[in-house]
Structure formats: structure tokens, C-alpha cells
Amino acid sequence: MPHSPTLDIVGIGNAIVDVIAHAEEDFLITHGISKGTMTLIEEDRAHLLYGAMGPAVEYSGGSVANSMAGAAALGARTAYIGKVRDDQLGGIFGHDIRSAGVGFNCLPANGGSTTARCFILVTPDAHRTMCTYLGACRQLGPDDVDTTLVASAKVTYLEGYLWDDPGAKAAFRVAMDAARAAGRKVSLTLSDPFCVDRHRADFLRMVEEDVDILFANEDEIISLYQTEDFDEALDRVRHHCEIAALTRSEKGSVVVSGDEAHSVDAEPVDRVVDTTGAGDLYAAGFLWAYTQGGDLRACARAGGIAAAEIISQVGARSDADLAALVTSRLAVNPTV
Amino acid sequence: MPHSPTLDIVGIGNAIVDVIAHAEEDFLITHGISKGTMTLIEEDRAHLLYGAMGPAVEYSGGSVANSMAGAAALGARTAYIGKVRDDQLGGIFGHDIRSAGVGFNCLPANGGSTTARCFILVTPDAHRTMCTYLGACRQLGPDDVDTTLVASAKVTYLEGYLWDDPGAKAAFRVAMDAARAAGRKVSLTLSDPFCVDRHRADFLRMVEEDVDILFANEDEIISLYQTEDFDEALDRVRHHCEIAALTRSEKGSVVVSGDEAHSVDAEPVDRVVDTTGAGDLYAAGFLWAYTQGGDLRACARAGGIAAAEIISQVGARSDADLAALVTSRLAVNPTV
Numbered sequence: 001m002p003h004s005p006t007l008d009i010v011g012i013g014n015a016i017v018d019v020i021a022h023a024e025e026d027f028l029i030t031h032g033i034s035k036g037t038m039t040l041i042e043e044d045r046a047h048l049l050y051g052a053m054g055p056a057v058e059y060s061g062g063s064v065a066n067s068m069a070g071a072a073a074l075g076a077r078t079a080y081i082g083k084v085r086d087d088q089l090g091g092i093f094g095h096d097i098r099s100a101g102v103g104f105n106c107l108p109a110n111g112g113s114t115t116a117r118c119f120i121l122v123t124p125d126a127h128r129t130m131c132t133y134l135g136a137c138r139q140l141g142p143d144d145v146d147t148t149l150v151a152s153a154k155v156t157y158l159e160g161y162l163w164d165d166p167g168a169k170a171a172f173r174v175a176m177d178a179a180r181a182a183g184r185k186v187s188l189t190l191s192d193p194f195c196v197d198r199h200r201a202d203f204l205r206m207v208e209e210d211v212d213i214l215f216a217n218e219d220e221i222i223s224l225y226q227t228e229d230f231d232e233a234l235d236r237v238r239h240h241c242e243i244a245a246l247t248r249s250e251k252g253s254v255v256v257s258g259d260e261a262h263s264v265d266a267e268p269v270d271r272v273v274d275t276t277g278a279g280d281l282y283a284a285g286f287l288w289a290y291t292q293g294g295d296l297r298a299c300a301r302a303g304g305i306a307a308a309e310i311i312s313q314v315g316a317r318s319d320a321d322l323a324a325l326v327t328s329r330l331a332v333n334p335t336v
Numbered sequence: 337m338p339h340s341p342t343l344d345i346v347g348i349g350n351a352i353v354d355v356i357a358h359a360e361e362d363f364l365i366t367h368g369i370s371k372g373t374m375t376l377i378e379e380d381r382a383h384l385l386y387g388a389m390g391p392a393v394e395y396s397g398g399s400v401a402n403s404m405a406g407a408a409a410l411g412a413r414t415a416y417i418g419k420v421r422d423d424q425l426g427g428i429f430g431h432d433i434r435s436a437g438v439g440f441n442c443l444p445a446n447g448g449s450t451t452a453r454c455f456i457l458v459t460p461d462a463h464r465t466m467c468t469y470l471g472a473c474r475q476l477g478p479d480d481v482d483t484t485l486v487a488s489a490k491v492t493y494l495e496g497y498l499w500d501d502p503g504a505k506a507a508f509r510v511a512m513d514a515a516r517a518a519g520r521k522v523s524l525t526l527s528d529p530f531c532v533d534r535h536r537a538d539f540l541r542m543v544e545e546d547v548d549i550l551f552a553n554e555d556e557i558i559s560l561y562q563t564e565d566f567d568e569a570l571d572r573v574r575h576h577c578e579i580a581a582l583t584r585s586e587k588g589s590v591v592v593s594g595d596e597a598h599s600v601d602a603e604p605v606d607r608v609v610d611t612t613g614a615g616d617l618y619a620a621g622f623l624w625a626y627t628q629g630g631d632l633r634a635c636a637r638a639g640g641i642a643a644a645e646i647i648s649q650v651g652a653r654s655d656a657d658l659a660a661l662v663t664s665r666l667a668v669n670p671t672v
Contacts, residue, residue: 022655050431051431053435054435054436055396055405055431055432055433055435055436055653056428056431056432056435057393057394057395057651058393058394058395058428059393059394060391069391087424088423088424088425088450088451089424092392092394095386095387095391095392096391096392097391099389099390099391099392100390100391114424115424314655315393317391319358319650
């Protein structure tokens with residue numbers, strides 16, 4: 001019989017430093033970048049793009065890493081597995097995630113490609129478009145997964161992006177198997193509609209067989225089921241995994257679990273500054289509430305509040321006192 | 337006879353990447369850091385401090401570099417001289433200053449200490465306290481000063497911080513001499529009251545003999561003249577250099593030039609978020625207006641508007657359209 005969990009969430013993902021700059025729509029067109037998506041780029045193109053873009057600010061990022069930092073800020077006991085190099089950016093990534101209160105003991109690579117960077121171009125409408133140079137993330141492998149750590153967490157949270165590299169995919173499988181063997185929950189974010197497109201068959205099988213809690217936005221869930229209709233996608237996913245939390249930007253989110261369904265409005269936002277991290281922080285709030293025993297509506301609301309906060313600032317790691325914010329808003333209106 | 341200037345401002349300073357984190361007052365006390373000042377730290381202490389501080393965001397910084405980026409945003413033709421290493425942080429610094437429209441051709445060091453970092457701790461009152469690891473800045477020397485470049489600029493802008501290292505001090509002198517030989521203006525910022533304390537005799541002599549435009553805040557000018565009284569310091573400085581621009585935080589600034597004196601109110605600010613860069617952007621606005629032929633009151637107002645903008649955001653490089661902001665505010669109320 002497994003021990004009772006000592007961690008709430010362990011997250012596994014691509015460990016990335018974000019390089020955030022403002023850009024006009026024309027810049028995306030000139031460089032052939034598809035707005036609102038994440039494109040993988042090689043080193044040459046990374047240099048070219050960086051040379052062409054405006055002044056930037058560096059934040060630690062990575063989708064699952066952002067979620068773990070957010071969940072830790074809310075009070076969840078979290079750990080993170082992801083690969084950086086032993087370079088300056090790797091040192092920055094390690095410092096930021098540890099100082100956010102997330103356990104991080106994955107050894108950095110001491111050779112090969114440099115720490116991953118994601119160039120995030122924020123257009124005047126506050127939308128973000130990402131170009132990722134995976135670098136050292138490609139060195140993540142099954143040996144990096146501490147299965148004892150995974151077995152000790154209520155939820156293992158994985159990102160679809162890991163599927164883009166064979167080693168990371170193998171690490172993903174090892175973690176998922178270890179979580180299931182220990183009777184823990186497996187959670188997946190579909191990451192990006194193009195990522196879903198690249199790995200649809202595998203993702204469909206996982207959603208049906210292995211995933212307990214699925215996170216996806218409208219574009220991603222529509223891509224998964226190759227339908228034009230959100231409601232149809234919703235109908236299909238609700239019987240495939242225990243819980244599916246589907247985010248719909250300003251329309252809020254829908255959470256389904258078998259015959260149960262909850263539609264939750266988006267939290268009000270004074271001014272949307274940068275949508276980077278909206279999905280990551282939704283998952284952070286949701287999984288925090290879930291591991292604290294919250295019902296599905298409370299999970300969705302906590303996710304929505306955390307997401308609303310992160311899009312009111314630049315970057316995907318919150319400056320604000322997320323715990324105070326989420327707790328007070330949930331308390332004021334717990335039934336909405 | 338020298339050619340007419342092809343640049344407005346060339347700035348020389350310590351090329352630094354800022355590592356900005358929130359910190360409680362207690363953190364400063366625990367680590368024996370004097371609030372509101374800049375302390376130089378060695379590598380060991382840099383590691384210790386970084387290990388203890390919270391999650392951070394990295395911005396390119398450096399006092400004079402911030403001023404040059406701000407002046408370029410306003411439309412001034414600028415160049416910058418400062419030393420980074422050929423490492424990741426050095427690459428980030430170079431990218432940011434060049435993409436801000438500032439000429440930057442100073443060769444990076446290919447050995448020795450890493451690119452300089454300034455740990456900026458922002459307390460809940462929005463004040464900033466700085467601990468700087470100079471690293472590669474200590475490799476700046478007279479050979480890095482392109483005297484033709486200096487001679488081509490209307491103003492050469494130097495920071496007092498350069499005086500903390502013998503090589504940088506020698507570079508400072510070469511630049512100052514080249515500017516004077518070409519009949520250009522020499523401008524100095526006193527940088528920090530403790531920096532003034534370290535080099536008072538030299539700074540006093542320079543202010544009397546070599547500096548045309550001096551920037552200082554209250555603490556710095558009081559430290560220079562070792563008086564408790566701002567008005568006394570003002571009286572002394574007004575006959576020492578052609579122009580002295582003295583900033584007084586929420587009390588605005590006073591600009592004196594011989595018998596001429598202008599007191600300009602601070603620009604209104606909705607919310608002070610982080611005072612990092614206030615002095616740097618004041619100098620940016622002032623020198624931009626000065627090199628465009630503005631009178632002293634317009635210079636002070638442009639400085640105040642740029643400073644007000646930078647303290648409304650995190651970091652010392654502005655996201656905003658500074659040119660539009662300064663131009664519109666100057667136009668609305670040109671006589672105030």
C-alpha cells in the first residue's frame with residue numbers, strides 16, 4: 001500500500017527562460033510567425049530572431065514550471081523536473097523556481113546545448129506569440145524522473161510539449177507510469193493546438209487511458225477531436241477522462257466530469273497587459289484547489305482568479321500575493 | 337576645427353544586467369544592506385545574496401546605459417561604451433542596448449569575470465536598494481574609449497560609479513579629455529552618496545574644472561559639499577559648473593546655471609511601482625532636450641516626465657512610447 005502523499009503536485013516540463021519583448025503585428029508577418037501559437041525553432045533561427053527583435057526582459061518560464069510556481073505561491077507542496085544547462089540562464093531558472101518554493105533537484109546538463117529560451121512577442125493587443133529554442137531541454141530523459149518523488153505526489157502534471165522530443169517523451173511515460181502505479185492522479189495540459197496536431201493519436205490514447213485531469217483551451221480541444229464545434233469536443237472529452245477543464249479566454253472555463261458540468265465566468269480584469277501564462281496559472285489555481293479537496297466549481301474559480309491576475313501583468317510568474325487574492329475572492333463569492 | 341557633431345550623446349558606464357526582486361525591509365536588515373544605496377559586492381557575496389533572495393526578473397541595466405536607452409527612445413542619436421563578457425548575460429546586455437537604438441561596439445571581454453549583475457531589491461514602499469557585482473566591468477580600460485566617437489558627440493555623459501575601478505577611471509579621464517579637446521560638453525552623474533563619499537576630492541575637482549552639466553540628487557550633492565543643507569549645496573554648485581540639475585524626488589528638480597535658477601515640480605504619478613531608474617531617466621530626458629536646443633526649464637521638465645514614467649513600472653528601461661509621452665506633455669503645458 002502506498003504511503004500517504006507528502007507532495008501535492010509534481011510537475012514535469014520543458015525548463016525555459018522567457019525572453020519577452022513587445023512586437024508589432026508586422027514583425028510576426030515579416031518573420032513568418034503564426035500569431036498566438038508556439039513554434040519550435042533551431043539555434044540559427046533563434047539568433048536571427050533575437051537579433052531582429054526589440055529590447056527584452058528575461059523571466060523564468062516554461063509552462064509547467066509556471067504552474068508549479070503559481071501553485072506553490074498558493075500554498076501547494078510542489079516539485080518540478082526539467083532540464084537546464086549549467087550556464088547563466090540555467091542558474092537563473094534554478095534560482096527562480098527554488099526561491100518560488102518549488103523543489104527542484106534535477107541535475108543540469110554539463111555539456112551540449114544551452115538552456116532553452118522562449119522568445120515571447122507581445123503584440124499591442126496583449127496577445128503573445130512564442131518561438132522556442134529547446135536547447136538543453138532535449139537532454140531530459142527517463143533517468144531524470146525520480147519515481148519516488150512522483151509516487152509521493154497527489155498529482156503528476158505533465159505538458160504536451162514534452163512529446164516533441166524522444167527523450168522527454170520517454171521521461172513523460174516513466175513519470176505517468178510511476179504515478180499510476182502508486183495510485184496517484186495524472187494530469188496533462190495539451191499545451192498548444194499545433195502540438196496537438198503533431199501528436200494527436202498519442203494524445204487521444206493517453207486522454208482515454210491514462211489521464212485523470214485534462215487541461216485544454218478551445219483551440220486545443222477542437223484540434224484534439226478534429227471538430228469545428230466546441231460543444232462536440234466537450235461531449236467527447238467528458239467521458240474520456242475523469243475531469244476535463246476547458247478554458248475559453250474571456251468566456252471563462254467549463255469543467256466536465258462524466259455527467260457533471262460546471263460553467264464558470266471569467267474573472268473581471270481591469271486591463272489585459274500580456275496573456276502569457278494564462279493557461280499555466282489556470283492549471284496552478286485549479287490543481288491547488290483540487291489537491292486541497294475543493295469541488296470542481298471551486299477548482300475552476302481558483303484557476304480563473306489566478307489566470308486573471310497573471311494577464312494583468314507582464315510575464316507568467318506572478319508578483320502578487322496569489323494566496324491572499326484567491327482566498328479572498330473565493331470567500332467573497334464562494335457559490336459563483 | 338572640429339567637425340559638427342554627428343551624435344547627440346555618448347555615454348560611458350558600467351554595463352550591468354539588473355536582477356530585480358521584491359524584498360521585505362527585514363531582508364535588508366538581515367543581510368546588513370543599507371536601504372536606498374548601491375553597495376559593491378564580491379562574487380562570494382553575490383552568490384550568497386542571490387541564493388537568499390526571492391524569484392527575480394532580469395533587465396538590462398547600468399545607470400548610463402539606461403539613460404542612453406531612454407534618450408534614444410526620445411529620438412537622440414546616442415552611443416554607449418561599457419564592458420561585458422562574451423557570456424549569456426553579456427549577449428543579453430548587447431542585444432538590449434543595440435535594439436534600443438543605441439550604438440554599442442565596445443568589444444566584450446573573452447576571459448575573466450562574468451558580466452556584471454546588480455541585485456535590485458524593491459521594498460514594499462517601491463524604493464530600491466542595490467548590490468552590484470562589477471565582474472567584467474572591471475576590465476573596462478582606456479583602450480575601450482573610441483575618442484573619435486567621443487569627439488563626434490555634443491555631450492559625453494559619464495557616471496561617478498566608474499571611479500570605483502582604476503581601469504574604468506582611466507577610461508573616464510580619456511573620454512573626458514577627448515570631449516574637452518573637441519570642444520564638446522562633459523556631463524557627470526554623481527551616481528550615489530556613498531560613491532561621492534569614496535571619491536569626494538576627485539569629484540569636487542572635476543565639478544570645478546571639467547564638468548559642464550552635473551546631475552545629482554539631494555543626498556549626493558549634500559555628500560559632495562559635506563553640508564546638511566540643500567540650499568547651501570545649491571549655492572556652492574551653481575558657480576562650479578555650467579549647469580547643475582539637482583533632483584529632489586517628489587519635490588521635483590532644481591536647475592541652476594550661474595545666476596539662473598529654475599525650480600520644476602515633479603510630474604504627477606498614479607502609482608509609484610519601483611523607483612529604479614528615476615535618476616537615469618531624468619538625465620535621459622534632460623540631455624535629450626538639451627541636445628535638441630531646449631532651454632533649461634524644458635530640459636528639467638523633459639527629465640521629470642521621463643522619470644515619472646519609469647517609476648510607474650518595474651525596471652529602468654521603459655516599455656512606453658517615451659517620445660510621444662514627453663512631447664505631448666511638454667506641448668500641453670510648455671511654460672510650467
